Amino acid sequence: MNAFLALIGRDLRLAIRQGSAVGTALGFYLVAVSIIPLGLGPDLNLLSRIAPGILWISFLLSAVLSVDALFQEDRDDGSLDALFIGPLPAELIAASKSLAHWVTTCLPLIVITPLAGLLLNIEPASLPKLLAALLAGTAGISFVAGAGAALTLGLRKGALLLPLLILPLFTPFLIFGVGAMAASPGAFEQSILLLFALSVFSVAAMPFAAALALRLGLE
């Protein structure tokens, strides 16, 4: 457990002191959100109606594109090999990486979401719902993306391949995430519970797939 916490602490410190990766993800998120009205026209009613969908899609894209480097640096400088020799099982290494991704990328993205929602004229009443849905669902997103990053580790076309592999798997997250905004009674509670279920399932299952893929990548 100590090793697990130490590994997370190391990733958090690296993220804070380097900073560039988090900044890039945030910048990408804001650009993706603000380029969509340019294509759709400045109709505020339309934008406020589709704002949750745009925010979720931009969020997923930012998460996928930022996860590409999850294991890359550690593999390049050899620290991933060192970690594998250490006492921590590969599954926990993968889990700690995904958790660190959630804390360093998804949480800042959630924090900045009200600002992005402002650009899209999102209804103030639906903003807390959206934030709750993001909090419930994005842990699962980080863990699914972590497995994808482990699979494409060290591939030449990895950056392009990863979204192709991972985005179809995000379908349920997107559907329930946007479904939480629906006006029908009970839709919010139901969606949030399903998002939690998805997250719990991904957190439990995906580290095993990621560990298999990492062992393969380090051979």
Added chain:
Amino acid sequence: MSGLSEPQSTGLWRIAALANPSAFMRLSGKFLPWLAALTAILFAAGLTMAFRAPPDYQQGETVRIMFIHVPAAWLSMACYSLIAISSAGYLIWRHPLADVSAKAAAPIGATFTLLALITGSLWGKPMWGAYWVWDARLTSVLILFFLYLGLIALRQAIDEPGRAGRAAAILSLIGAVNIPIIKFSVNWWNTLHQPASVIRAGGPTIHPALLMPLLVMAIAFTVLFIALHMKAMRAEILRRRCEAMIAIHVRGDGRQAQPDGTAVSHV
């Protein structure tokens, strides 16, 4: 693997004997012509029945698309199940033939999925008035198609065959676990977003006059799939043997490739 060859585990022994590449080549070489002939006969019968079937009272002549569409859709799912089972077999036992099976099945499955999508949208035009509606079934088959594309792309992105096979196996198991969840979520999404504006035609049951050709066509498609899969597996095994022979030739040492291709498979 030596743990499996205990005398009492004769069942596993028999499976292992069938899974030997050269035994597979011998057996499949015998079966394949018969399978191809059976496919041709079944398709001749199925297509004749399909064209002689009476038109549906609601859908008219377009119902004949069903005889292609439904078997293709069923095979698109059956093929993914086969890939998932093969992948599990490869990851657990590292058996090369399981990898060959998974690799050979992916493009065939993707083709059947594409066929189901195309025939579905051709059927949708007269029925729904649009080539594409975000119907729950269409959507989940489309996502299945993307999963197939991802599998093929991942395999192509890795040069080393053994690594490529295991990476694709891991991905296909992730996909297999997620497919039921995706299917459920898409159904949920469709009922949420789509009120009863699109009324699905088609009665509660299929008339026997339409059911019989459908069944024959489903069997024909299944046998076609088995034949194609067997042929693709044979091609893949031969390709790996060629690669191994080239590698041995280039290396220039006197070692012989084993005639059953086992030296080839553990790259």
